[in-house]
Amino acid sequence: MRLVILGGGESGVGTAILGKKKGFDVFLSDAGKIKSNYKEVLAINKISFEEGQHTEDLILNADMVMKSPGIPDKSPIVKKLLDAGVEVISEIEFAFEYTQAETVGITGSNGKTTTTMLTHYLLRQGGQNVGLAGNIGKSFAWQVAENKAEGYVLELSSFQLDGIKKYRPHIAVITNISPDHLDRYEYNFDLYIAAKFRITANQTADDYLIYDADDETINAWLEKNKEKVKAQLIPFSLSGATKKGIYVKDNTIISKIKKHEFTMPINELSLEGKHNVKNAMAATAVAQLKKIRKQTIRESLSNFQGVEHRLEKVLKIQNVQYINDSKATNINSTFYALDSMNTPTVWIVGGVDKGNDYHELMPMVREKVKGIIALGVDNAKIIEAFANVVDVLVETTSMDEAVKIANKIAEKGDTVLLSPACASFDLFENYEDRGRQFKEAVQNL
Incomplete structure (x- = not known):
């Protein structure tokens, strides 16, 4: 089986390593320059690659292509692959096939990095051996190849979700949806919304979808597509009590998940701002589903240090x-x-x-x-x-x-x-x- 990888960044090189380990004939192609540290990794692993061009003869003969999220579907080489009927997938889709580990998938227009890092921090503080991947850290495929984690928290962009067919997170989180990257979605907001909701497409009744119940775009889509969502819904909201899920009352976060009540005053959160209250609620919901102790959640929310380049x-x-x-x-x-x-x-x-x-x-x-x-x-x-x-x-x-x-x-x-x-x-x-x-x-x- 010939696996061709487009893009020699973190996700491309990670996929190359996992592909090689799984017995694929791997070739990596990058239209730009590949960083020297990645070239070294490819050389050490005896993976053939090219940079500064896409040689069609070496690409169009692929059985499967992993496209890095930065490459748009309308790029000429991708169009040719799709016209030739070659399967083009994302790194997340490729790596998911090779792990039994449960994943938490987090997407949204804003707040996803903070929510992902906070969720990972809560689970680690609770003693769970989870990897951090997707848009941050070492690539998911690379970590699956090393096979050291028992679970993963993945930050997923709409571009990564565009390339999934079977990927199924046990817990999915949608932090919010607002117009972004519309240049990649024909300036059509509905196409972008649909890309975000791909995160729940393969979920079953045993899985969970955590979402912002204050977000009109999310609510409208869920209302219209009720029959498409099989996962158990867990809403979070800054206003009023939701019958289940997490809400704020009297400046206190109140969570009622699986009949376990968790409360925490907002002024004890280490992160400031209304949006961070929401990020904390989403991460708390995941931690409770993953059976992290209340005391650990409380301590972690009050000492988490935040994300570089975000306020x-x-x-x-x-x-x-x-x-x-x-x-x-x-x-x-x-x-x-x-x-x-x-x-x-x-x-x-x-x-x-x-x-x-x-x-x-x-x-x-x-x-x-x-x-x-x-x-x-x-x-x-x-x-x-x-x-x-x-x-x-x-x-x-x-x-x-x-x-x-x-x-x-x-x-x-x-x-x-x-x-x-x-x-x-x-x-x-x-x-x-x-x-x-x-x-x-x-x-x-």
């Missing part, structure tokens, strides 16, 4: 707080960030726009933002949206300059917030690179 407090300089929220690559994430600001804010925004409607942020900007620094190659939409709303709007194409300007605008008691609402590829390698450059620039002030 990360960097430094306070002359009583100005600098916050790195580089992971906010869409409008909804930035809405949460601005919502959690309690002081006048200098906002650094911009990058590669994925079809953003900035007007959704207007109430927040009017209330919280004193100055905007547009950091991107093309800032036209940002200027058009906010030029008449704030007193100061400055354009720049360098992080160093953006932070220096922010430092000039900010006064004692203010906050400087990097929350771009955009992808990073115009000026940076990725959102991590953008966040690190911000932190370095702040430290150099």
Whole structure:
């Protein structure tokens, strides 16, 4: 069986290792450059590969193709494979075939990284041997090849879910759904929603779907597609009591899952902000289903340290707080960030726009933002949206300059917030690179 892998990043190399171990004839192809550490791994494992091109003769003869999530379905090589009837799947689908371990699959437009890391932390603190994979950490396929974990917590993007046929998480979580990545879904929100709900497509009555009951998009889809969902539903909500699941009452999280009541005052959570209350509720639901002790859940929720590049407090300089929220690559994430600001804010925004409607942020900007620094190659939409709303709007194409300007605008008691609402590829390698450059620039002030 010939397994061809498109993309030589974390998921591609992980799949190559697992494929080789399972006896496939493996070939990896990347249209760009492969990082030197990955090339070393491929060489050590005697896996043939190419970079800088896709040689059709070596790809179209595949029995199966694993496509990395970053490669769109409309790329020419993928179209040719699909036209030739070759099966094209995701790393998650490929690796799932080779493990008996239970998985918790977590998706959503926002909050999925925090929820995934918090869930993993709760289960580890409870003594469970679980791996962390998907969009974060070492690839799922790589970990399945090493076969050291008894379960996995997977952060799953819509792109990863697009390539699944049989993958079935025992526990699925949908944190929320808002327009994102619409450039990959023909600018059709319904296609993106359907991609997210693929997470529950193969679930049975023995499985669980945990979801945000306050999210109108999720509720509307569930209402319309009742017969498609076989899993047991566990809602979480900030408002009022749900008959089952988790809700907030009197500033306390109350969870009634499997007849076990768990309570925790919101002010004891280590993570701040309404959105993090929801992330904590989702993670708590998983932990309770996995039979983690209440005391362990409580302790873990109160000492979890959060995620780098997500509302990360960097430094306070002359009583100005600098916050790195580089992971906010869409409008909804930035809405949460601005919502959690309690002081006048200098906002650094911009990058590669994925079809953003900035007007959704207007109430927040009017209330919280004193100055905007547009950091991107093309800032036209940002200027058009906010030029008449704030007193100061400055354009720049360098992080160093953006932070220096922010430092000039900010006064004692203010906050400087990097929350771009955009992808990073115009000026940076990725959102991590953008966040690190911000932190370095702040430290150099």
